[in-house]
Amino acid sequence: MATPRLFVKGTVLGYKRTRTIQRPSSTLLQLEGVNVKEDTGFYLGKRVCYVYKVGRESRCIWGRITRAHGNSGVVRARFQHNLPPQSFGATVRVHLFPSSI
């Protein structure tokens, strides 16, 4: 087997926002397979990593999932540095640590 995947894929939906104002300190993530608010409990506190490339080098912005957002499994996350707008629509890695099981 190649390197095992130990993270859940998520998509960056955008910043937390109202209709006209956005709050970049918090981003919204859609996790694969998580479609209901009840399922988000497992992911709270899990560390998230936005991976991007600069030239040939891979870099990462780390964050954590803070809370659910709405009723359909979307989740809010805060990163060490706010995610750049380039990340909207990009994949984010939601790791399984810190694990409570």
Place this chain on the structure above:
Amino acid sequence: MQFTPERVRRPLVSYKNNKTTNKTVLKNNLVPGSIVILLAGRYAGSRAVFLKQLESGLILVTGPHKVNGVPLRRVNQRYVIGTQTKIDVSKVDLSNVSEEWFKHSETVLPALAETQKTLDATLLAEIKKVETMTSYMKAKFSLKKGDRPHDMIF
């Protein structure tokens, strides 16, 4: 409130002896012999046997090394998933394993290697008692398309 006309001398409160020992609480599903899945680091995805909790709060795990290459190692329990699978480790002797061994001391390496060998031998015997346990320990855990960790029972 009573008004005291003179200043009363009282000894200064000393907080010197107020040390609280913040012992790390072991996750309740981790029992010596539990098979755990390592979630990060060099051996991410590998399964290992949980041996005991060390003084610092970190947990001691081993592959065993012979089975999947995971050596005697310290791991933070939050970077590990404890599965329901267990093997019997009552025959394993961990009396001479100390935290100092894992602090990159060159003089300790031979002792570590010795203990690794004897430990592995005992554990391997236990693992072979259970059908398919060896291949289970050799296999790496990985998420596949459609997998939902929040629905999984480990």
